Amino acid sequence: MPDATSALLEDLAARGLTIAVAESLTGGALTAELTRPAGASRVVLGGAVVYATELKHTLAGVDAALLAERGPVDPDVALALARGIRERLAVGTRPADLGIATTGVAGPDEQDGKPVGLVYIGYATADSADVTTLLLEGDRAAIRARSVSEAVDGIRRFLSRYSSTN
Numbered sequence: 001m002p003d004a005t006s007a008l009l010e011d012l013a014a015r016g017l018t019i020a021v022a023e024s025l026t027g028g029a030l031t032a033e034l035t036r037p038a039g040a041s042r043v044v045l046g047g048a049v050v051y052a053t054e055l056k057h058t059l060a061g062v063d064a065a066l067l068a069e070r071g072p073v074d075p076d077v078a079l080a081l082a083r084g085i086r087e088r089l090a091v092g093t094r095p096a097d098l099g100i101a102t103t104g105v106a107g108p109d110e111q112d113g114k115p116v117g118l119v120y121i122g123y124a125t126a127d128s129a130d131v132t133t134l135l136l137e138g139d140r141a142a143i144r145a146r147s148v149s150e151a152v153d154g155i156r157r158f159l160s161r162y163s164s165t166n
Contacts, residue, residue, distance in 0.1 A: 020089035078122030
């Protein structure tokens, strides 16, 4: 039986869908997980680690005013990251079919009044977008690892809702 990531990639490949990733708190771990199984290149276009707030704007296209007003740990920022990376990691003129983004506070200290363990995962297609809010417990490594596994599971849930409306 394939693991969750392998099964997800097989599902995406069967649908002919591609994915692009923007990561903040996971620092590349989600893209590493998505590219771990053989054959991932059929689906995963790439990922960008946008750890610094400014890079969320310059690399992923998040509106600078939104970042200034809300800070980097915000559900609307997660959605903007997912939408932006989907458009920016295009092959030729074709953007990725799905953008996914992670932002949050892995700790050990709160950030801008946001508690350790608060995580937002954004998902976006051309026609649909959603965000998942998590409040995770544990140390920094545990929060980051759980964010990755929740994102993989979240992609599957998002796609099931997306495919039922399209």
